[in-house]
Amino acid sequence: MPKIQISPSILSADLARLGDDVKAVLDAGADVIHFDVMDNHYVPNLTFGPAILTALRDYGITAPIDVHLMVEPVDDLISQFADAGANMISFHPEASQHVHRSLQLIKQRGIQAGLVLNPGTPLSVLDEVLHELDFVLIMSVNPGFGGQQFIPHSLDKIKRLQQLINEKELNCYICVDGGVKTDNIAEITAAGASYFVAGSAIFNADDYQQAISTMRDNAEQALSS
Ligand SMILES: O=C(CO)[C@H](O)[C@H](O)COP(=O)(O)O
Secondary structure (H helix, E strand, C coil), X not given: CCCCEEEEEHXXXXXXXXXXXXXXXXXXXXXXEEEEEEECCCCCCECCCHHHHHHHHHCCCCCXXXXXXXXXXXXXXXXXXXXXCCCEEEECHHHCCCHHHHHHHHHHCCCEEEEEECCCCCHHHHCCCHHHCCEEEEECCCCCCCCCCCCCCHHHHHHHHHHHHXXXXXXXXXXXXXXXCCCCHHHHHHHCCCEEEECHHHHCCCCHHHHHHHHHHHHHHHHHC
């Protein structure tokens, strides 16, 4: 049975007290911190650079950090985020001229490598590189903003990806990002995902611990049924 992982997206954190809010979600049971990097070029929003990741490490955050690059180009920032202490790095295939080379840059640093598929990006972009990936991140909203609605067609895409991974007997796990909530995580798990990025559902909750444990319980129930 795959391990369920809950990864709060700092896009929805209280940015004026980011270090404390990250500590709070980790204390509440989060497995990984999802770090959204936006460049106002690949996506129409601007967020965090490697200096912020370094600041979190210096503040005592030792938990795994999952860097989602919504930038173009990617290679230079892969090296900078590797230096800053990322544990997972993913990027969008449209944003790299040489996808295989960019993946090698991540893997050479001993970091888990993933590709991110937008709602409009077909699974066929994975054909020649799926065997190189530790994970695939399925965007279930268009990237750029937190608080959007889950796109239902994503469920079918996750199922088809899981089938592909099974057919090829790969260890690659499926992550989902966008509109993940306590009331839809079970069906997303049943489709094949085991890693859940959630921003507003966690950081906007009154009780982080309750939000995370409800998500985990609902996902684990779906796995065992
Ligand atoms: O990558 C993202 C947007 O590009 C965010 O991680 C994502 O949308 C999470 O926010 P929410 O859970 O509120 O939908």
